[in-house]
Amino acid sequence: MYPLTGDESLLERYYQKTNGDCARWARLFHHVGLSVKNLDDALKNRAIAFFEWRLTAGEPTELRKFTYWLKAECLEPEWRLAAYSRILDVPVAPDADVFAELDALHTMLPTHTEKVVECFAKITDRLKNDTIDIQTEEAKPILNAGLESSDEHVRANAERARENLLRAGRFDFLDMNN
Numbered sequence: 001m002y003p004l005t006g007d008e009s010l011l012e013r014y015y016q017k018t019n020g021d022c023a024r025w026a027r028l029f030h031h032v033g034l035s036v037k038n039l040d041d042a043l044k045n046r047a048i049a050f051f052e053w054r055l056t057a058g059e060p061t062e063l064r065k066f067t068y069w070l071k072a073e074c075l076e077p078e079w080r081l082a083a084y085s086r087i088l089d090v091p092v093a094p095d096a097d098v099f100a101e102l103d104a105l106h107t108m109l110p111t112h113t114e115k116v117v118e119c120f121a122k123i124t125d126r127l128k129n130d131t132i133d134i135q136t137e138e139a140k141p142i143l144n145a146g147l148e149s150s151d152e153h154v155r156a157n158a159e160r161a162r163e164n165l166l167r168a169g170r171f172d173f174l175d176m177n178n
Helices: 010-017 022-036 041-057 067-071 077-088 099-108 113-128 136-147 152-167
Strands: none
Touching: 022 041, 022 067, 041 077, 067 077, 067 099, 077 099, 077 113, 099 113, 099 136, 113 136, 113 152, 136 152
């Protein structure tokens, strides 16, 4: 009904009025993610346009709230994984819990192994500076799938992720047969 940007945009006006209030922006981004699962195609396209607009803004506090977007099965898995990978390229504030994201990645693993392993490797890249809680039960299947892949690029991402985990003192990833 209203454009995303410009003089007639209620969203742009909201962002201008809240002038840098990242907590409010994060709540809005989170609520849009919650709502995506119930949208028709036209509204999904507008939600994706909203995502692109907010990714361009690059506000870390806001982008950390991508969990429900990642879980929204009405959005194409390729889009969700590519969008999450792009978010992981943005320097974001530390996030101590990625359990929900790992759960969503785990569900897409059988059909989208390459992108899931890529995202997981990017999550573990953040272990250098952040304290991130990575659940072994969710991570090991992703690592195993990557390490067993016939694709060299996927294996390289899995090996990088495993090295990151081991450097962070996560020695439960030494034996990958469990």
